[in-house]
Amino acid sequence: MTLDGAMPTTVPALTPDLLLRVERLEVVYHRVATAVQGVSLNVPRGKMVTLIGPNGAGKTTVLRAIGGFTAAEVATIRDGEIAYMGRDIRGMPPEETVRMGIVAVPERVKIFDTLTVKENLRASGFPVEKAEMQGVWDMFPQLWQRRDVRAVLLSGGERQMLALGAALCCKPSLMLIDELSLGLAPKIATDLFRLVRKLNEERGIAILLVEQNARAALELADIGYIIESGRIVFEGSSEKLLGHGDVMEFYLGRSDERSKSFRDVKQYRRKRRWWG
Ligand SMILES: Nc1ncnc2c1ncn2[C@@H]1O[C@H](COP(=O)(O)OP(=O)(O)OP(=O)(O)O)[C@@H](O)[C@H]1O
Ligand SMILES: [Mg+2]
Secondary structure, X not given: OOOOOOOOOOOOOOOOOEEEEEEEEEEEEOOOEEEEEEEEEEEEOOOEEEEEOOOOOOXXXXXXXXXXXXXHHOXXXXXXXXXXXXEEOOOOOHHHHHHOOEEEEOOOOOOOOOOEHHHHHHOXXXXXXXXXXXXXXXXXHHHHHOOOOXXXXXXXXXXXXXXXHHHHOOOOOEEEEEOOOOOOOHHHHHHHHHHHHHHHHHHOOEEEEEEOOHHHHHHHOOEEEEEEOXXXXXXXXXXXXXXXXXHHHHHHOOHHHOOOOHHHHHHHHHHHHHHO
């Protein structure tokens, strides 16, 4: 549904400025549990898009489907389309999507604790040339300072920087970032978000950012989608979402209201409209 309350009627064409287009995506786990039910979303070239919503809403599943990581979780894409740079990538395995420039920074980051920062970057699976390594150091000077330190000794924020750095070594056009702020102090999370925005603005990398920290994500991103129980319930420019009363109330508002579902309110309002 759009912010005007109207259902989008036409399927957007794959214009040159659209990098990723997901249409009516449906994903089931173990052939029975539907986790994503008809999700459509777009990532324009060079833009930063955020997908926000409560626990279990289907955010990670959407990213898994795009990156091709469904098989490992016994998930199946039952319906829908995923187009990237004009190519149908639905069902493509991660080794192929990564070659096309789709690089995932997953929820539980895979970092080798016994390797140093520098060794971790080299282990990204791509031949990392000097220029790329320099690119990482330029973006994350803190990692340069810690380059010979074993990853196990890094702070939570530094680990996430390393994860972003390793992703950068894969020459991404699109980064799929899942819960970067998980378990981090707010200040550290804010610093990381700024670095993500910098990657987007300075390197032109499009970002699809999954976050539970809705406000921080919206303040950073260009476009936002809100997902609940596997469905998009709201979409629009970040500005619009930040300024919208219902979104404010149920995602960004007082902490005692956060557990309420947007759909509950919507249904309640609809009922009120119908019956009174
Ligand atoms: N590997 C799996 N096997 C079976 N069901 C799963 C699996 N992963 C997720 N699910 C289910 O799919 C639904 C969506 O989960 P998903 O992890 O995509 O949500 P999420 O929005 O990323 O949640 P969170 O904010 O907690 O990370 C949930 O009901 C979840 O229990
Ligand atoms: Mg998740």
